[in-house]
Amino acid sequence: MAKKVMIALAPAGGGHLSVTRALSEALSELAPDVTISAVNVYSAEYGVFPVPALPRLYALLAVNSPALWRRVYYSTCSQTRYSLIEKAAQPWLRPTLKAALQATQPDVVVSALPALGYTMQRALRDLGWRCPLAVVxxxxxxxxxxxxxRGxxxxxxxxxEARLACVRAGVAPESIHVLGLPVSxxxxxxxxxxxALRRRLGVPQEARVVLIMGGADGAGPVEETVQQLLASGVPAFPVVIAGRNERLRRRLSARIRPSAGRVLGFVGNMAEWMWAADLLVTKAGPNTIMEAVHCGLPIVLTGALPGQEEGNIDFVVANGLGTLATRPRxxxxxxxRLLGDDEERAAIRQAMARVRRPQAARDIAQLILATCEQAGERDSAVQSLREGA
Structure with a gap:
């Protein structure tokens, strides 16, 4: 019987969706008959108020009030304190996850987002299911x-570094697999x-293309950076990915001539733009960093979301993947400097080759499929025992 995999994600930022897309792609290649359900567990389809509003609240805090988000992140950075918060939210969260589970009937649940592991296990217990839960x-x-x-x-x-952090948090070392971040x-x-790619994207062949972005929500000093870059005389052709920040896209579109650069909203062909570019300017989102690493695209980091992204700056700089510059000037x-130094860019690309893991999505997909098989064997054994009783 074909197996069913549910991947739980949230629309907060773009990282969860990127991981889900990469895993779904790898699972489909390895096991074409597997049924993959990518479920936004915060959607109105499953959620009861205020659950569907939480991703939007996160985006508002992260983009518009980073200082407040810092306080939220670090005030919940205690396992005990966070557990109390999640347990208090059970009346709203558990019905949401039970509805998603009943709709998809999975053999394995893969959580591609934080925050709901305990609740997912309680929802499975409420349904009487012995369904394995894996965390990516x-x-x-x-x-x-x-x-x-815990379970x-x-x-x-x-x-x-992530493995060591999980061990310090009490996770059994033998249950942790260091496989890399899955990218499509x-x-x-x-x-x-x-x-030919550049021609199709409408990028001048001889231009030094600088891809400028601020994550899925267009956070950070994107507008000021583009304005100063265009006024600087640096021979660069900026391509701005504004993401879901429609206000930013409209403002920059009104100021940049098509011959001087491009301004786009949320795109579905980010890989093509990275392969076409010479340099990336971005905040320290983990998925964007690792996608750039696999494309060999040198990085200029402009900052990080407080909390979860701050350590990524040290990761990039310590591994020689790029540089940090936080103010537009x-x-x-x-x-x-980087556009004018071919040797430095070549050194960065060599450093990226040392840290990339192009097989990460397939390795994790194989682990998911193995877990499906183990769950099926366990259920068959239980059924045989019942029939023999």
Whole structure:
């Protein structure tokens, strides 16, 4: 019988969706008959108020009130304190997850987001299901207690630093697999003809393309950086990915001539833009960092969301994957320096080759499928015992 895998995600940011897409792609390649349900567990389809509003609240805090988000993150960074919060939210969260589970009937649940592990286990218990729960951690360094679920079958983590953080939080070392951060195949396979790709994207062939973004919500000093870059005389062709920040996209579109740069909203072909670019300017989102690493695209970090992303800056700088510049003037200077130094960019690409894990999605998918098989064998054994009784 074909197996069913439910991947729980949230629309907060773009990272959970990227991980889910990469895992779904790998699962479909390895086991075409597997049924994959990517479930937004905060959607109005399953959630009761205020659950569907939580992702939007997160985006508002992270983008518009980072100082307040810092307080929220660190005030809940105690396992005891976070557990109390999640338990207090059970009346709203458990019905949501039970509805999602009943709709998908999974053999294995894969959590691609923090915050709901305990609640997912309670929901499974309410239904009387013995369904394994696996956790795919997408934060590189700082691991919030919301990721930790005592009864999880296993954890897949992207780095050794993440593994150590999980061990310190009480996770059994043998249940942790350091497999890398899953990225879609499009980021691991370079285009056959980069010139043709640039023509299709409408990018000048000889231009030094600088991809500028602030995550899925267009956070950070994107607008100021673009304005100063265009006024600086640095020979760069900026391509701005504004994400879901429609206000930012409209403002920049009104100011940048098509011959001087491009302004886009949320795109579904990020890999193509990374392969076409010469440099990336972005905040320290883990998925964006690792996608750029697999494309060999040098990085200028402009900052990080407080809490979960702060450790990513040290990861990038310590591994030689790029540089940090937080103010628009400093960012423009870093862009000019890197574009003018072929040797430094080559050294960064070599450093990226040492840390990339292009097989991460397939390795995690194989682990998911093995867990499906083990769950099926266990259920068959239980059924045989019942029939023989």
């Amino acid at each position: 951690v997408s934060d590189l360094i700082n691991i919030h207690p919301a990721w930790i679920t 999880a079958a296993w954890y897949a983590v992207p780095t050794e 195949r499009a980021f691991t396979e370079p285009p056959a003809d980069r010139a 400093e960012i423009v200077q870093a862009v000019g």
